[in-house]
Amino acid sequence: MLLEITDLAVAYGRIEALHGISIQVDAGEIVTLIGANGAGKSTTMRAISGLRPASRGSIIFDGEDITNLRADLRVTRGISQAPEGRGIFPGMSVMENLDMGTYARKDRRSPARDADLERVFALFPRLKERRTQVAGTMSGGEQQMLTIGRALMARPRLLLLDEPSMGLAPMLIQQIFSIIKEINAQGITVLVVEQNAQQALSIADRAYILETGSIVKSGQGRDMLGDPAIKAAYLGVA
Amino acid sequence: MSTPDHPELKPDAVEAPDSILPDAPPPSIDESVDLPEPEAHVSVGEKLLEMRNITLRFGGVTALDGVDFAINRGEILGLIGPNGAGKTTCFNVMTGVYQPTDGTVWFDGKKLGRRKKYQITRLGIARTFQNIRLFPEMSALENVMVGADARHKTSVPGAVFRLSPRHFREEREGRERAMELLRFVGIADLAHAAARNLPYGYQRRLEIARALATEPTLLCLDEPAAGFNPAEKAELMDLIRAIRDQGYTVLLIEHDMRLVMGVTDRIVVLEFGKKIAEGTPAEVRDNPAVIAAYLGVPEGEPTDVA
């Protein structure tokens, strides 16, 4: 088991957003987390990447308890998050942004880094074309690619994607999901949060459903797609 | 509460996505609220806003390139296009955030020209934002009252010394109207909660209420469904329809095709700052240019990224 979350609670001030959730992610899996607005998906992601402290429970990554570890140290352990919305550095060029991805790597001057760069460029040719463009002037979709590419440059073992398809045009959405599969095929474990539940469930090995801060259901992705209750609530199929 | 035509809005149909306020009711639209009629009473179908040959350049980037389209009174017009096509920029031109490099915007028979942003709002264009921009520390009610204040006239000395009865009348009316609107979008129970503490979906509703409070003729919604799940989107569709039914004209930017196709009367498609198509949802859906640029092939090979 790569990631094991037990009874995790997270609070914003006096408001508890997560009431003790438990999630497991095995190495090599794609796991998706779906739920309504404000259910606590992003909060979960932030807790895993260390941007929000846990008020209860534990997060164990690869056998090590990282519950109280600083965010930047988690990156060193191999957790990389592509945050919700625009998480790019708008004033840096595309190349500089990608280089930021290697910030915590020990081998950031080695050929391995160059190989990773090639891999990202292979996944997103558009980034290669625009490598000198200032990231802030890129379109929403390109920024999203950059966010994902940058997370990959960290050579993570666990990739956290928070709503990678938000605000993207329909055509790009399809692309993003095939890219996630591709990334996973290269051996990276992926935990993805999506509103586009249909697509997410169809690529995921397993899925968790989050409602108002608690896990209400979990299971195989394909099974969930067929679940009528889930269909009604999250797939918009009446 | 909810009317029979909108079964999705029954309280038990949706889970309340709310962990802060466990006993808050799920969002529901109270259509018994009678919104004040928009100011101009001209028959439906006449042109309300016209973008005439609008061009906008930022340095080297041409964000809008001779865009021409019109919004008719009383319709819901969809504005779609790939990322970076210039949709939000269109909103920004209409609301005075940007001055077009070339071309004119006509609204309600007047040129917008170099009017200030707040003057345009007072003319009757209101909007919401792609990234929510509420006044986070103010309560929901106050947020809406700020919108309503756009129509109020109490001067600063008047407010300091409280000499004129108008001040009291306006305060009372503004409050009542704001409550009404909150009821309309279904969050009246949260009127006194700070906007920042509202769940995401409610914040979007609050933005719509605030925009409506300015008594606009034209309401512009920028990706109101971003980050909503399909069930929530369906609910939003009903809200938008209800707004139109009250006599407002609506301009909608949205990437969710089910929502766009389901709710709009007409659609304008932009790509690279140019209009590439315009027509009914059905026409646009089948337009090969739109499919190539935007919709993509239903299930299949990756197309070039816009």
Added chain:
Amino acid sequence: MSQDTLTPTTAPAAGSPLLRVTDAIAARREAAMGSFRHRWGGLPRPARFVPAGLLLLVLIMLPVWDKSLRESTGSGIPVIGTPNTSFSGVLFLVGAFALCAIGLNVVVGFAGLLDLGYVGFYAIGAYTVAVFGSPSSDLATAYPWLICIPIGIALTMIAGVILGGPTLRLRGDYLAIVTLGFGEIVRLTIVNTDPLGNRAGISNIPKPPGEKSDGSKLFGVVDIAPFYWLILALILLILVLVSNLERSRVGRAWLAIREDEDAAELMGVPTFRFKLWAFAIGAAVGGLSGGIFASRQGFVNPDTFDVLTSILFLAAVVIGGSGNKFGVILGAVIVVYVPERLRGFDETLFAAWFVVLVIALAVTLISRRKTLFATNLRAAATLVGGVLGFVVAVGVGTQLHSIVTEVGTENPTRLLVGAVAVVLIVGLLLVRLVGSAQAEGAHAAAIFLGAFLTVLVGAIAPYVFDEIGDGIQALRYFAFGLALIVMSVFRPQGLLPSRRRATELADRKKEVAVGVNA
């Protein structure tokens, strides 16, 4: 993501043990305050007026009380009276600052505009009264006071508009430096302009009319109390007017501007015009305060209106609780009164400080809504622990005191360093302990530490500082600087935060550079 920077980190884990303690205390007091506010708001109107009226009465009576005590016992009001300076004079200065703080609060607290040059308006108000009112000014119009004050208000308002016009389009910190520059420009212009008296200043500034029953002037130079009452009355008046504004369309517009200027404009708020109004109103209040100040003093010179004064105005607003009218008055009290109070140190002050500490902690304990029994037990434990701590501390302090006295002032610096080291070590140990111990232990420890520290400092300080400067006075501003830091850390939201600010979290929303296209 940005959302996170908007959130409070009251969750555990972050920060040092000390921070954790202060956080815990703050959170608890917050809860107490919240419930206080709730209960207070729930009271019927008349019931709310009674304590307010009583407070006002006490405020009015302060100088009288001080005077009569002085006549009978030779020293002023214990604990709060100010040594080595006139109590009613200090009260007046506090009032003048409070008035400025109220005005500045309109600009900073309501409209969210950072103004570091507010003293410029204060100066313009003061100088208008001086130039128009004084027979010895170059203008020599010698208008009576009642005419000078309105002229002063009008001129400062105009100055506000003149400053605001070209600069209000600037954002945040750019506005701050420009306003700071404005304040300096005003001061230096006075310094360099002959008709304004240069640095020599202008004297013979008129005083308000009025006579006492014995025919002497009501507003004199020795008895400052009438000026204090005058400024108190003006504060009340301005408070009413400002509250009117706050609870109106204008107040809402200011808040909206503060929260998100672009969005406000797009919602139909003429942001520029309202910002200008905020500036003008703030300026007018500052001008009024300056005018009264000038006539109280009878003399003005530009040195009074330096950057530091501007900063103190701002400190009053922020420390008191930006956005809360009463908070900023409290801020003015702290900024003006505390350094004045520190002109002398005595046992009554220690004792009072200590009593306040114990009571505050007991109250916060009580306010935790537990069972009555447990609550009382805790409060009692705190009180007993506190008293014990005090006794021990006084014992140690007295002992040290006599040692110091015996050793004399041979090498006071070394003694001080030693003492500070001891306190630090004890303190660190206690804090470590507190980090893990139960809340009661924490309180007792905090009380002990606090009492120990104060008594110790009180015991040694006079001997040490006799050498360095002249008594504790010399350290006033050093202590004041430290106090600013401590207060910022301890209560970032201000002493009496506005309802909004109470919940407000670090709101450095990322300004979206242009427009609303985020």
Added chain:
Amino acid sequence: ATGCSSGGDDDGDTTASGDKACGLTIAFVGAQTGGEAALGINISNGAQLAVDQYNEKNADCKVTLKKFDSEGKPEKASTVVPEVVQDEKIVGVVGPAFSGETKATGPTFEEAGLPIITASATNPALAENGWKIFHRILGNDAAQGPQAALYIKNDLKASKVYVVDDASEYGKGLSDIVKKDLGSVVVGSDTVQDGQTDFSAVVTKIKSSGATALFYGGYYDEAGLLRKQLTQAGGQAITLIAGDGVKDTKFVDGAGTAAAEGTIVTCPCLPPEKAPGTFFEDYKKAFNAEPSTYSAEAFDAATVFLDGIADGKSTRADMLEFVKAYDKQGITKQVKFDAKGEVADKGVWAYKFEGGKIVALKEIK
């Protein structure tokens, strides 16, 4: 005056003589903290020394010196002074130290009838307010200015003089008088800012004006820096002449010994080493520093009141009368006040910085 016993006659071990007033207080009003504290402390130390010496001799009947900190600011002073005048034990005030605060608080002292002797506020206008309580134990700027001009003309024989002031009431007043008296030899003038450290623009202007002498009206802080930068800039040699505000060895700290060399200061004060008695050594011993500007004047001012107390003057009215009638040799001069409260002996001396020390040259006549 009757019963005017000199302090030296009284030995501490004898019982209090009947005509001494006991338990009285002399107040000092001036800066003790803040940016202006240095000068204020010079003065309060001088007064302190006088009081300490008095108490040593009269251990049975001590006088207290109470220091009131005005921070040199009129608004603080005008808050402090009502407190001073309300303390009935206070029969005399040394100070206020600066002209501004004196201007602001004069009416208050006047109303309370509390005699004040300032040892440092030299603005001439102060004596023109008709305050009966006002006394000044040193010559004012009006007395000093013409003498400074005289020295520049007669002794330095400078044909081109540049005049700079610091915009302060004192500095501007003094240099205006000098400018007027010098007339056409003045080739240019400028005003610098309080607290300024970079004088490059002024230096450039002075140099290119061809002046060989510079009169500076202001205090030693800025003067020292100006002097140093003037020297560093090279070019023609320029002699600096300044008023008493510069007469302080701290001037050398700013200028450096080399640059300070030869600087002339005028002062309506007697050279301290010329002071009779052991003032210089006593001061050094008591405060671990050499007496500085106005320390000796403050000593004299305090001595006036102490003499009054020794003479049994225990009310302000008596004290005021005593001060008005006072006529005795102090350490700086013969102390005697005229009707306006100005000291009668306004002898202005020229001093010169030599090897970092201030050396008296001569009395300017």
Added chain:
Amino acid sequence: MDFSALFDDFGQLTATGFTQGAIYALVALGYTLVYGVLRLINFAHSEVFVTGTFAAILTLRLVGVGADEAVPGTVMVIVALAAATVAAMAASGATALVVERVAYRPLRKRNAPPLVFLISAIGASIAISEAFGVFYSRDNVPVGNLIQPSTQFEIFGASITNQMILVVVAAFGVMILLDTIIRRTRLGRGIRAVAQDPDAAALMGVNKDRVIAWTFVLGGLMAGVAAVLYDLQFGVTKFNAGFLLGLKAFTAAVLGGIGNLRGALLGGLLLGLIENWGQAVIGSSWRDVIAFVFLILVLMFRPTGLLGESLGRARA
């Protein structure tokens, strides 16, 4: 108004203004660095600088360069200068670090509103400056005689002294170094990343606290260099010397576009020049008025300073 002074001495005024501007610029860098990262006017930076001036003076005394000694030999000058510089940089850097730890970090941890940082900073500024005043001296503190200024060459009627050359060359050198650090090194990238988006930076493995601390230290080190140059240039320091200089340096930073390193340089130099030219025309006592009026004029036309902001975020 006296334009003749400006024309007659234009060269000299320019040279001295440039020197003064170089010092402004060095101090301005500290403001700009911290502002760029934290969006915070570090009001205590002026005292960070003052600490450096004192450290340098005391070190000089320690190595035997007193105010009353003669100018030492060349080797000694270099040794003493190096020692003073190291000491000043260390002292300023340490002060900056302490200020960050004591006055800012606790506030950051509690997400205090920005205005509170300002007050805390002002508190730190008052406390440090008063500490020097109370515990050391309220008077001018002279610097040892280290360099005898002498004119090296004349250009356009301006005599350029060795001291001016030293100040300007050192200022530029240090600035180029800093610019390189920010642009080329990993720490620099970290600083820029935190400046643009602290949370995203954390997600890249950037230790925010360490980067912020380093930012303060870097600013402090610059201030240390500035302090030595200041000591050399003016030969004296004072407990409150930082106030006016800090104000000017901050003005310079804003003038150039706060958050922009090159802007700080440009702003500093420009301010030095404008002040000197302006003083020649309308008198030295208007010096600050000239500076601020110039600032206001510039901001009216370029609301984000001459070069705009860049360290933090370039426009999207």
